[in-house]
Amino acid sequence: MATPQIAPPVSETPLWLAAIDTSSDRAGVALYDGSMASVIAWNARRNHTVTTLGQLDHLLHLTGIELGALRAVAVATGPGSFSALRVGLSTAKGLSFSLGIPLLGVSTTGAIAAQLDWADRPVIAVMTAGRGRVVWSRYEDGALIEGPRNTTVVELREAAGDALVAGETDLLDGFDAVQLPAGGRVEQIARLGWARLLAGEQDDAALLEPVYAHGRRTEAVPA
Amino acid sequence: MNVLGIETSCDETSAAVVRDGRDVRSNVVSSQIELHRAHGGVVPELAARAQLTAIIPVVEAALQLAEVGLEDIDAIAVTRGPGLAGSLLVGANFAKTVAYARSIPLVGVNHLEAHLYANWLSPPGDEPGEQPAFPMLALLVSGGHTELLLMTGHGRYEQLGRTLDDAAGEAFDKGARLLGLGYPGGPAIQQAAAGGDTAAFALPRAWLGDSHDFSFSGLKTALLREVEPYRLPDEDDEPEDDAPFRKHRPPRFAEGMPVADLAASFQEAIVDVLAVKTATAARTFETPQVVLAGGVAANRALRERLTGEIEATSGTMLRVPALSYCTDNAAMVAAAGYYALRRGAQSGWELDVSSRLPVGR
Numbered sequence: 042m043a044t045p046q047i048a049p050p051v052s053e054t055p056l057w058l059a060a061i062d063t064s065s066d067r068a069g070v071a072l073y074d075g076s077m078a079s080v081i082a083w084n085a086r087r088n089h090t091v092t093t094l095g096q097l098d099h100l101l102h103l104t105g106i107e108l109g110a111l112r113a114v115a116v117a118t119g120p121g122s123f124s125a126l127r128v129g130l131s132t133a134k135g136l137s138f139s140l141g142i143p144l145l146g147v148s149t150t151g152a153i154a155a156q157l158d159w160a161d162r163p164v165i166a167v168m169t170a171g172r173g174r175v176v177w178s179r180y181e182d183g184a185l186i187e188g189p190r191n192t193t194v195v196e197l198r199e200a201a202g203d204a205l206v207a208g209e210t211d212l213l214d215g216f217d218a219v220q221l222p223a224g225g226r227v228e229q230i231a232r233l234g235w236a237r238l239l240a241g242e243q244d245d246a247a248l249l250e251p252v253y254a255h256g257r258r259t260e261a262v263p264a
Numbered sequence: 265m266n267v268l269g270i271e272t273s274c275d276e277t278s279a280a281v282v283r284d285g286r287d288v289r290s291n292v293v294s295s296q297i298e299l300h301r302a303h304g305g306v307v308p309e310l311a312a313r314a315q316l317t318a319i320i321p322v323v324e325a326a327l328q329l330a331e332v333g334l335e336d337i338d339a340i341a342v343t344r345g346p347g348l349a350g351s352l353l354v355g356a357n358f359a360k361t362v363a364y365a366r367s368i369p370l371v372g373v374n375h376l377e378a379h380l381y382a383n384w385l386s387p388p389g390d391e392p393g394e395q396p397a398f399p400m401l402a403l404l405v406s407g408g409h410t411e412l413l414l415m416t417g418h419g420r421y422e423q424l425g426r427t428l429d430d431a432a433g434e435a436f437d438k439g440a441r442l443l444g445l446g447y448p449g450g451p452a453i454q455q456a457a458a459g460g461d462t463a464a465f466a467l468p469r470a471w472l473g474d475s476h477d478f479s480f481s482g483l484k485t486a487l488l489r490e491v492e493p494y495r496l497p498d499e500d501d502e503p504e505d506d507a508p509f510r511k512h513r514p515p516r517f518a519e520g521m522p523v524a525d526l527a528a529s530f531q532e533a534i535v536d537v538l539a540v541k542t543a544t545a546a547r548t549f550e551t552p553q554v555v556l557a558g559g560v561a562a563n564r565a566l567r568e569r570l571t572g573e574i575e576a577t578s579g580t581m582l583r584v585p586a587l588s589y590c591t592d593n594a595a596m597v598a599a600a601g602y603y604a605l606r607r608g609a610q611s612g613w614e615l616d617v618s619s620r621l622p623v624g625r
């Protein structure tokens with residue numbers, strides 16, 4: 042996916058976007074002003090409720106950015122762990138509501154694919170869904186072509202073809218999977234959210250919810 | 265001091281503004297009963313989803329009804345457990361972030377303790393009445409809890425007894441399902457029991473000796489035994505739909521099943537045990553006040569029976585909060601939070617939720 046061409050903000054006042062990604066154990070927060078992102082990535086090990094707001098507070102302190110300088114909040118909407126995603130969304134909704142700033146949902150697989158904008162073939166962005174299943178989407182030239190689909194790893198293997206496979210590839214033995222750096226995903230949540238903000242978009246903060254990609258009924262509630 | 269209360273422990277999303285722990289300025293409750301009815305009970309994943317989309321509108325409505333803005337809120341109290349983890353975390357994360365962004369104190373509240381604080385609340389427009397007197401004996405009965413609690417002062421609780429298996433409200437739900445009466449079970453059983461003979465079926469009571477604990481699972485098994493002869497086989501020609509959450513299919517019965525007598529006998533067996541054991545505890549602990557709390561407090565037979573038992577016990581009186589403060593609501597959370605803050609309690613940004621949380625913790 043080509044990096045969106047973003048004009049610098051016209052306003053004199055500093056403009057910061059906070060990004061939150063709790064799609065899985067790989068959690069992240071970021072602050073972004075259109076040029077350089079500051080990122081904290083950590084292994085939340087299902088303790089997203091305990092750690093997420095503290096990490097955002099920590100990042101604000103590290104960068105010396107005042108809470109009042111935030112102009113928008115972007116949040117990963119999945120696919121991912123339903124419960125973990127709702128931690129990030131509740132936190133992002135709290136920020137949007139109390140600071141009166143726009144909320145922007147960003148696809149987690151979209152943020153994975155955006156890290157592979159150099160790829161000369163289709164990209165399949167994968168999240169694990171527990172019990173040997175995966176949720177994935179296919180991208181070509183940055184555009185979503187297929188998904189999100191909740192399938193077995195075997196079904197993904199059949200569908201992958203010559204695509205570049207990336208994301209939560211732990212389950213995916215035998216794939217030529219691309220390793221992505223920690224924090225890369227939340228940085229792209231910030232960048233993609235920023236692009237949406239400058240395009241004048243925002244989501245309804247009350248109604249925004251995760252992508253609920255189901256498999257068969259027995260797989261309805263991923264761990 | 266204005267406290268914003270937030271309650272998302274199960275299938276209700278609620279927010280309230282309460283002044284000085286007693287004066288309810290607003291108490292908004294968004295119920296999901298319709299959402300869960302098709303499944304015959306609360307589906308945790310669906311409950312959590314509904315919490316996430318209800319939280320902002322409900323908090324907004326509570327502020328609006330109280331005619332205040334966020335800048336008029338001095339602290340936020342939020343339920344941290346017990347309850348459904350997926351539901352709890354929506355309220356907890358939203359509450360802590362709003363408190364953080366506004367730089368106001370946050371306090372996590374135990375949902376069971378909050379039910380007791382319903383007794384401090386006075387409805388909008390009313391002058392706060394007399395303070396509840398300690399020690400206070402509370403029978404807390406709902407879909408999730410059946411507890412006998414002794415409250416000896418603010419923040420001081422003793423759990424005297426609890427259910428060893430099903431909660432009373434859960435027993436009503438399961439009984440209603442066995443009788444094909446629908447969800448929620450309490451109101452369905454109460455309605456079906458009207459005109460029925462409470463002594464028609466000799467259903468068992470688990471007295472459990474001198475213990476203040478309860479048990480309702482044997483009762484459910486006994487009801488199943490009475491219903492079994494009338495049960496027709498399920499129609500299994502219905503195609504399985506592909507929806508991610510299973511739909512509830514009510515059982516089918518032969519004609520002539522004495523539903524009213526069965527419902528009345530079943531309800532009586534639950535009410536009997538609850539009322540008698542509560543009165544016994546009131547005598548044992550010589551509490552001047554007994555309170556009924558929780559959603560099952562709406563059951564007419566229980567109210568009448570408990571009133572009778574407590575009136576027959578000298579030196580104690582029964583207090584029942586307004587019904588809207590008995591079922592899950594955020595005003596009780598705000599009240600509990602106010603008294604906790606006054607004792608110096610405060611939560612940090614690492615506040616966690618806990619699906620199992622005993623009273624006093």
Ligand SMILES: [Zn+2]
Pocket residue numbers: 375379406408558591592
């Ligand atoms: Zn309750």
